[in-house]
Structure formats: C-alpha cells, structure tokens
Amino acid sequence: MSHIESPPSTSRHPIPMDASGFEPASRCSRRVNVSHSERNVSRIAGAALLLNGLCGPRSTRPLSLLSAAGLLYRGATGHCHGYEALGISTAWKDHADEGAAAAVPAQHGVKVHESVVIQRSPEDLFQFWKNLEGLPAAMRHLESVTESGAGKSHWVARGPMGIKLEWDAEIFTEGDHEFIAWRSLPGGDVDTAGSVHFRPLPENRGTLVEVVLKYDPPGGKWAARLASLLGVGAEREIREDLRRVKALLEAGAPPTVNGQTHGRRP
C-alpha cells in the first residue's frame, strides 16, 4: 500500500492564509438591518434603475421603477424587509470594525483562493505587489489605486455589471519578501480582506504566488454565485488577473491581439 505524504502545512505561514474573521457584534438598532456599504450599493443600483425606468426601453420601465423604489428605500432607511423576513442583518458591520482584526467576519462573504507560478524571485514579486499603484496595469478589475501613505490606500474597481466600487484599505501586516496582507477600512462599497504569499520553488522552478481574497459582495453571496455562473465571478477574474501579472513579469507585457488588423467582420 502506498503512503501518501501530506504537503507541507501552510500553518508555518506567519499569518493564517484566511486573513479575516471576527465576531459579529449585535449592537445595531432594530430598524436598521443593512450595513453602510450595502446601503451605498443599494443607492447606486437604485439610481441606475430609476434612470432606466424613466428613459430606458418601454418594456422594462415598470419593473425598473418598482425595483428602483425598493432599492432607494433600502438605501435611504437602511431597512430591508426581505432581510427582516429572513432574519438577516448586516448592519453590525458598521460597528464591529472599531478595533477589530479584519474586515470580513468569519462564516461570511465569499472566499477566493488562486495560485500561480511565476519565473521571478520572491523579492521581485514582493516589490511588484507592494507598488499598489502599479497593480491596475495588470489587473483588469481594478480601475485605480491611490496610495495615501502609512500603508493606507484608496481603491476603485469595476464590480459586476460595470458598477464602480470604491473603498479604502490598509496593509496591516507583511513579511519581508514573503507575504502581504490587507483589509478594507469601514465605509467603503466593499468589505474585503486578503493576503498574498510568495514561496520559492526548488530547482529554479520560480515562485509560487498564492492569493487568498475574502469579500462581502454587494448583493450578498447569491449575487456572487449568480455572477460566477455567468462567468464573471471573482474567481475567474482573479485567475485572469494573475495570468496577466505572470505575463507582465515574465514576458514584459501581457499578450494581446486588441487593435490588430483583420478582414471584414460580419
């Protein structure tokens, strides 16, 4: 009988791969059951639907107006009847952040784990990731990152269906050339926390890059699942982003045929 040796445990990482998790606090009021960030998204989506309801195709107007009303109410009051009926509240997040260890609570949100091997040293990769403002060049889902000093930064990303999402984040721990971990700060459109580890592989096989990302998606887990079914989920996006990072760092530029010549398209 063969003996299968288990791979080296990741527990030797100085921080857990899952860089999130804190206890939910139940300090929120009875009436408000929607978190600040979710209210923001409700307002944005509501406004978009209102616009569609007023100016969009005639057939979709009634549904758009109805949905817009619901979302705008939800955004303005912070109360969701659906959540109430289901016994859900996300409002505790607004209070739980003070002094808490991470942005996304345990048992909450969506977790993405992707890895890629890149033919560069851990030092090179660490430097690349530390230069946050350079990330959007390779990562298509990011529009911009602005560093504001002291490990803090402002992020703008394209969410599902082109919705613009913004949040502030901080790098809260890092190990020299080994890992970086970050989390979002309260008040943004998205609650997210993540880490990236760089591990050199033997025999000049490059560096293993492991990314763990946890986030509370706008619209909740079900929206994330739907997005994933439609092929626009975070997992796919992160994988494509890492593929582009690899091509950028190995080949100097990600491959492209955008803008190339071609014959008549039908």
Next chain:
Amino acid sequence: MSSMMAVCYRGAGRVDVEDVPRPTILNPRDAIIQVTATALCGSDLHLFNGFIPTMQPGDILGHEFMGRVVEVGPEVRNLSPGDRVVVPFTIACGRCFFCQREMWSLCDNSNPNAAMAEKLYGYSSSGLFGYSHLFGGYAGGQAEYVRVPYADVGPFKIPDGLGDEQVLFLTDILPTAYMAAENCGIQPGDTVAVWGCGPVGLLTINCAFWLGAERVIAIDHVPERLELARRHGGAETINFEEADVHETLRAMTGGLGPDACIDAVGLESHGHSLDAMYDKVKTSVYLSTDRIHALRQAIYCCRKGGTLSIPGVYGGFLDKLPLGAAFSKGLQLRMGQTHVHRYLEPLLKRIQGNGTPGFDPTYIISHRFSLEEAPRAYEMFNTDKGHCTKVVFKPAQAV
C-alpha cells in the same frame, strides 16, 4: 492608415483576399515584417474545411511566412529594419518555464485566449499565427505585412545567398518533419514507416534518414506523391489503395513491423476501409471531430515496443482509438506542435551544406501564386492532391 492585401477566412470552404489596414506595433516586443514569401500548409486546410473551432470570418490566415523587418518595438534590440528573417509559426515569449526548457510551442504567456484553451485542453499551449482564436486569434502571414509578437525571440535572421524558397519551410514544416523523426528515437538499423506523403511526410522521410534510419517506408494513395517519396526521399512506398498496409509492412519487415511509425496525416485522414467511412459519417454530422483512420492503422502496424510519432494535427476528441493495441504492444506515443525555435539553426546549417551540397527542400513546391490567387490555391490544394503538393505565395509588393 495605409492598407494591404490579406487572405481572410470567410467561413468553412471560403477564403477571400481583402484590403485591410496594415498591422501596427501593439506591444514593445513586437516587430512588423513585410512578407516576401508565405506558404499554404496542410493544416490551413483543416481551418479551410471548418475542422478547427473558433475561427471567425475576417481572420487573416497563414502561419508559414518570411520577409523583411520594417519596424521594431522599443524592446526589440536584436533586429533592425531591413533584416531578412523567417518566423516560427509558434509564438513564444522566451522567458516562461516552458520556453526556458526549449518547449517553445508550449509557451505559457503567448496566448491571449489562454482561458478558452484551458477549458478545452486543461492547459493552454502557445499562441499560433493565423490559427483560430483558440490559439490566440493572431493575424496570420498570408498578407503583405504581419505583426510578430516577441520578435526578439522568434524571427531568425537568414544570411545572404539563400533564396526565399530554400529557407521558407524553416518556419514550420521542415522543423515539424525533423521533430517527428527525432521523436522516433531512431536507432541504427531501424525501419520507419511514414503515413502521408504531403509536404511534412515527404520531408520527414529525409529527416529520418539523416537521423540514422536504415529504411523508410512511405504510405499514401496519390501516385504523384509516392513518386516524390521514392525519387527525393529514397523511400520504399505502399499505395494503400492497392495493397493491405499491415500485411505489406509485415512482409517487408520479416513479421516484426516498423520500429517507428509516423502519422503525418492528421485529423482529415482519408481511406476506404469500414472505420474510415464510419469516421466520415460521424464527423460530417458533428458527432465526432477528427477522422483518425491513419492513426489507427499506424498504431496497429507498429512493432512491439515501438514508437508512434504524431506530427499530424489533431484538434478534438478521437473516436475508436485503439489504445488497447498501443498498450498491449508497449508503444511510446510522442506528439505535439513543433518547438520550431529549437531547430532553426541546425536545419539552416543543413540547407547551407557547409562545403557539401546543402539540403534543398524546394522539391516539394508544385505551385507559385500571387496573393490575389489565394482562393483558387486553397481550392486546388484541397481537391487536387495529385498535382498540388505545396503552394507558395509571393505577395505582389515584395521585391
């Protein structure tokens, strides 16, 4: 923007010559080549006949091309405008795990549609010129100009004194033939059987002898092609319409079978046996993707412990592949797109000869056309295998 002529895919069975914008530099490691000679490949017929998915009307075809450098990106320092180069049909970054190990056609970084290829094949191989969006959707070289990505790695400079036609096949079919023979691991005294006497099959015969084969037996049904195999390759031949291939090979090898078998046919195999007709029916109603009669026969005919080498292109799912025969006889199977970059220098030396008469691969060329005549050339190459072995285009503007 100035325009150029290019051969464009319009749908299964149809190509057109169109006026399209000239290519431009898109990445710092790009170069633009003015094409002086380009060829039609048997694998272009797989595209032409609609066997390779993800082709779009308007895609520029062609992956065997050479010419003069007219423009280079800021990071291409080894080429200058005016350099005469041949360009490998596989696009390789030169720096990934696979390129560093000389597996150029498996480059990790050159396919912009890697996610699509991953879905179909598990992992993506390199981008290819003019060979469907599955392999990157790169515009091909059957045009007056072409954009070459990672031009500091691919294009190979050709010294003066050699004509275009002498070196054009370094872009694909000569290295493909060489790798096919190399994959056989030929030992002194070996007999090698080659299925298919198209351009790759013919050149494979030459390469197998270079690598030490004692005998090469070529199998086809087109008398003109078998004649080329005898005259220019020194091969013995079997016409599969006149003789039972297995019985004949058995008799020719004292009951042992060929030490190595090479399938230089690929996914559009012809044949008149029951299994060949079964393939034809299934592929024509899209129940199966590839016709594999030649591959089945090669597996069946190979000697015990022998090697099967597959330079012929396969794209999808194979039906009734006799893996049991391959397993029972302990065959080694070797295959894949050619790592062209590996073979450029040694094969150029063979063509130059260095004192001795060099190798002249131009014997396979049967037709020379201008680019405007491409639709006729595709049609002819597809149907008239007797007279048409290899088509070379000379884009009009080139000097």
